[in-house]
Amino acid sequence: MNLAMRDIRHNMGRFALTALGIGMLLMVVMGMAGIYRGLIEDATLLIDRIGADLWVVQKETRGPFAEISRVQRNVVDRTTVVAGVKQAREFVYHTIQREEAGTPIRMGVVGLSWPTDKGEWLPLVAGRPLAQGHYEMIVDEKVGLGLGESVMLGHDRYTVIGITRGMLSSGGDGLGFFAVRDAQAIQSDTSGEAIRLERASRRARVSNEDIGYSQPLLLDRASGPSSTVPALGPPMLSAVLVSLSPAADQHKAVSTISGWGDVSVFTKEAQRELMLSGSVEMAKKQIGLFTALLTVISAIIMALILYTLTLEKVHDIALLKLIGAPNRTILWMILQQAFVLGAAGYGIAYLVGQRLFPEFPRRVVLISGDLFLLAVIVLIISILSSLLGIWKAMRISPNEVLAG
Numbered sequence: 001m002n003l004a005m006r007d008i009r010h011n012m013g014r015f016a017l018t019a020l021g022i023g024m025l026l027m028v029v030m031g032m033a034g035i036y037r038g039l040i041e042d043a044t045l046l047i048d049r050i051g052a053d054l055w056v057v058q059k060e061t062r063g064p065f066a067e068i069s070r071v072q073r074n075v076v077d078r079t080t081v082v083a084g085v086k087q088a089r090e091f092v093y094h095t096i097q098r099e100e101a102g103t104p105i106r107m108g109v110v111g112l113s114w115p116t117d118k119g120e121w122l123p124l125v126a127g128r129p130l131a132q133g134h135y136e137m138i139v140d141e142k143v144g145l146g147l148g149e150s151v152m153l154g155h156d157r158y159t160v161i162g163i164t165r166g167m168l169s170s171g172g173d174g175l176g177f178f179a180v181r182d183a184q185a186i187q188s189d190t191s192g193e194a195i196r197l198e199r200a201s202r203r204a205r206v207s208n209e210d211i212g213y214s215q216p217l218l219l220d221r222a223s224g225p226s227s228t229v230p231a232l233g234p235p236m237l238s239a240v241l242v243s244l245s246p247a248a249d250q251h252k253a254v255s256t257i258s259g260w261g262d263v264s265v266f267t268k269e270a271q272r273e274l275m276l277s278g279s280v281e282m283a284k285k286q287i288g289l290f291t292a293l294l295t296v297i298s299a300i301i302m303a304l305i306l307y308t309l310t311l312e313k314v315h316d317i318a319l320l321k322l323i324g325a326p327n328r329t330i331l332w333m334i335l336q337q338a339f340v341l342g343a344a345g346y347g348i349a350y351l352v353g354q355r356l357f358p359e360f361p362r363r364v365v366l367i368s369g370d371l372f373l374l375a376v377i378v379l380i381i382s383i384l385s386s387l388l389g390i391w392k393a394m395r396i397s398p399n400e401v402l403a404g
Helices: 003-010 012-049 074-080 180-187 192-207 210-214 217-222 250-258 268-277 279-312 314-322 327-359 368-394 398-403
Strands: 054-058 085-100 103-112 124-127 136-140 150-153 156-164 175-179 239-244 263-267
Touching: 012 268, 012 279, 012 327, 012 368, 054 250, 054 268, 074 085, 074 239, 085 150, 085 180, 103 180, 156 175, 156 180, 175 180, 239 250, 250 263, 263 268, 268 279, 279 327, 279 368, 327 368
Parallel strands: 103 175, 136 156
Antiparallel strands: 054 239, 054 263, 085 103, 085 239, 124 156, 136 175, 150 156
């Protein structure tokens, strides 16, 4: 006769509610670990998939994802002639939030070096890659735009020609992929009044200089578009992506580019580490703290429940001792209840989590290693939480059966 299972059936209602509560706590613990894995995957998604061996960014910055980076367009040409470089591509990245028909649209804008990079590497679930250098975009399904829809960004209207899945920024926003020139136009979008005031300001500055008096034609030039002013360069890039030849010496290429005074260069692995040690590090500490607290709370609740169940069986345990039952029988009964409670809670956490985690606003990634580690932790919690009930059971005297 299995005393533990018989006692569980006798208190099925309380046991079921306790297992459900433990399961919900463990589900949150499981979800916290999954959110952390999701943060890592989102933060390193572009770095892993875009296929660049080196990232050339603004001098003394940490790349386009960690902070603002501004690189001249001529860096692409300079990088192309470095020994071992197979290809150099333009790259632009920034985040925007707009409103279309009363609906907010937020996305990370990625500028691809069209026509070299048309986005063929993207995991498309519908549509096609970029076919022209302007007015087309590929967006992740999380952005909320459908295939064929168009949206006004800046002074131009862009049409969705492709839909991806799982392409998110480190902040959890869906990514939108444009040609570099379109991404720069969106980034530098300025209202008509701001443009007029800037041109008037340039004209006023030139008119106050001697060159403005000696060369009046410069006043007209200063009042025109920025692209007609030689002193004003074209829009900056966020980074230059470098692909090396298979036989190239990466250290030599890095050394050559690092010698330039206007840029810094990072390998793919270094850029990935910068992301993980930057924005993800603080989230890791916070999630770890909440996970530890919830684990301790789960252990305390299980210990109290097992202790309460032991108190309710004082008469039964005393009777078992009176008829000569060995202590290991009583200990095994309490341990069995702890194991069943922990296993039931873990099963509920996993099953409910599989239904709820896909609905979370952030990506939740569950890997077998984390699930196994959590199972081991639940096993340890079950053993530790049973100690209080075992301690109480060992203090029960066989004479207490006479107390009724």
